[in-house]
Amino acid sequence: MKRREFLGVLGGAVGAAWPVAIYAQEADRKYRLGLLVPAPRQSPAIAAFFDELRANGFAEGQNLIVSFGGFDVRNEQISEGVKAVIASSPDAIVGGPELYARALQAETKTIPILSMSEDLVGAGLAASLARPGGNVTGISLLSPELDGKRQGLLMEAVPGARRIATLVDANTTPTHHLDALRAAANSRGVEATFYPIKKADEIGDALEAAKTKGAEAINVLATSLFFVNGQRMIDQAAMLRLPAIFQWPEMADLGGLLGYGPPFTEVYRQRARQVVKVLRGAKPSEIPVEQPVKFELVINLKTAKAIGCEVPAGMVLRADRLVE
Numbered sequence: 001m002k003r004r005e006f007l008g009v010l011g012g013a014v015g016a017a018w019p020v021a022i023y024a025q026e027a028d029r030k031y032r033l034g035l036l037v038p039a040p041r042q043s044p045a046i047a048a049f050f051d052e053l054r055a056n057g058f059a060e061g062q063n064l065i066v067s068f069g070g071f072d073v074r075n076e077q078i079s080e081g082v083k084a085v086i087a088s089s090p091d092a093i094v095g096g097p098e099l100y101a102r103a104l105q106a107e108t109k110t111i112p113i114l115s116m117s118e119d120l121v122g123a124g125l126a127a128s129l130a131r132p133g134g135n136v137t138g139i140s141l142l143s144p145e146l147d148g149k150r151q152g153l154l155m156e157a158v159p160g161a162r163r164i165a166t167l168v169d170a171n172t173t174p175t176h177h178l179d180a181l182r183a184a185a186n187s188r189g190v191e192a193t194f195y196p197i198k199k200a201d202e203i204g205d206a207l208e209a210a211k212t213k214g215a216e217a218i219n220v221l222a223t224s225l226f227f228v229n230g231q232r233m234i235d236q237a238a239m240l241r242l243p244a245i246f247q248w249p250e251m252a253d254l255g256g257l258l259g260y261g262p263p264f265t266e267v268y269r270q271r272a273r274q275v276v277k278v279l280r281g282a283k284p285s286e287i288p289v290e291q292p293v294k295f296e297l298v299i300n301l302k303t304a305k306a307i308g309c310e311v312p313a314g315m316v317l318r319a320d321r322l323v324e
Contacts, residue, residue, distance in 0.1 A: 031058060031279050034090035034111075036069030036081045036100050038224040044250075045268040046071065049094075052272035058279060069095070075171065075199070075225060078103050086111070092278045094271060097224045098123050098172050101136055109135055112284040114274050116267065118143030118172070118222055120289050129289045137284040139270060140291050141262070143222035144177050146247075148184055150260050151219050153297065154245045155190060157258055157311050158217045161243075163191050165210035167203070167233075169223035170196035181219075192219075200229050204236060211240045218244035222261070230254065241307040252298035252323055257309060262292030296320040 039045050050060055058064045069085025070077065082103045085093055095104045096115035104113050105125065115138035120126040122144070127133035129140070155161065164185060168178065178194055185192035193215065195206040203226075210218065218237055220226050226233060227247060234255045237244040245258035252259035270290060277287055300323040304311050316322065 030063055030065055032065045032067050032088065032090045033058075033275065033279075034067045034069050034085035034088055034093040034095070035071065036073055036078075036085050036093065036095040036104065037071060038073055038097070038100075038228045039071060039264075039268075041071040045264045048265040049268040049272045052269040053275065056273070056276040058276065069093070072228065073100070074228060075099060082107055092275055094275060096138060098125070099224075101125050101138075105134070105136055111135065112137075112278045114138045114271060114278065114284070116141065116271060122174075123172075126289050129291075131285070132287065132289055133285050135284050137287045137289055138274065139267060140289050141222060141267075142291055143247075144180075146261055146295075147177070147219070147221050148181060150245045150247075150258075151181055151184060151192070153258060153260055153315075154217050154219050154243065155185075155188060156315055157245070157299075158243045158309060159312065161190065161216035163193065163214050164217050164219055165207075165213075165215035165242075166192055166194045166219045166221060167206060167226060168194050168196045168221055169225045170198045171225070172223060173221060197225065200225065203229055203233060207233070207236050207240060207242070211242060215242065218242050220244055220246050222247040227251075230256075238303060238307055243304075243307060243309045249296040249298040249321070252300045252303075252321075255300060255303055257300055257303045257307070257311075259298045260295070262295055266294055267292055298323065 060066055067088030067090050069081040073081050078100055086107050092112040093104060094114050095101055096117055098117045101113060101115035101117060113136045115136055117123055118141050120138060120140045121129060125136045182192045195210060197203055197206055230251050231254055243257045246256045247261050248264045249259040250264050297319050298321045299311055299316060299319045302323060
């Protein structure tokens with residue numbers, strides 16, 4: 001059994017084994033949930049999140065009060081959002097990714113925090129996958145592994161490319177991760193050039209610079225900074241006629257050439273199920289960090305045609321879904 005599949009089973013098995021008492025839900029109690037996330041309130045992912053909560057007995061406006069730290073929060077707004085959500089004294093906080101979780105953990109060591117990050121253990125937010133140990137647990141997205149997978153898929157989609165530009169979140173991406181990507185590209189005769197970005201208004205200049213310096217494709221590394229600015233990046237990459245791959249499959253639906261990773265809506269349903277465990281009495285220190293178990297490759301053939309990129313037929317046949 002693959003590592004990620006085993007961990008998904010482990011998370012489910014542990015949840016099923018908890019005593020019934022932990023799952024006791026007080027009929028007349030009002031539960032308070034704080035949110036500090038980079039997804040819009042009206043997005044399909046957030047809709048799926050609340051739908052999953054309702055299916056498990058927690059309905060906003062009935063027994064669930066949502067105390068807003070904020071939806072669609074940008075990095076520069078984190079501090080303000082943290083203060084607001086902590087002040088509401090929630091029973092649990094859905095906060096993430098890494099920068100959000102760090103800011104929340106710096107303010108409270110007692111309120112349960114359900115985070116979603118590229119690597120919760122690697123970032124030091126959880127002691128281990130099986131036993132997080134503190135007040136933070138959540139979902140690790142396997143991003144170091146998946147960024148390499150996406151780089152390989154991009155090279156497969158653009159087999160003639162010898163120069164790939166990689167957009168990097170300078171706030172979170174460790175150097176050793178970039179070293180591994182560079183080595184993997186070099187082993188296939190491809191030069192990987194990295195463009196570190198600290199804030200959103202640097203993204204456009206980085207894409208322009210990549211094109212000017214001869215980049216033939218763009219690998220957009222996993223980070224909320226790029227996700228919340230995804231449509232802007234997709235549009236500019238298309239304008240520059242640069243094939244690009246993104247973290248979430250749904251980004252291909254928005255016009256990106258390639259999207260590979262766990263479906264964003266499914267990850268938010270997974271987050272909701274972890275919230276349910278906490279609201280029913282489980283301690284975050286005892287809830288294993290989970291990882292996604294479903295991954296999809298989506299190819300946008302309309303974008304491929306528009307930018308003049310002929311994706312190999314074998315790759316098209318292997319895709320989980322096509323946008324035509």
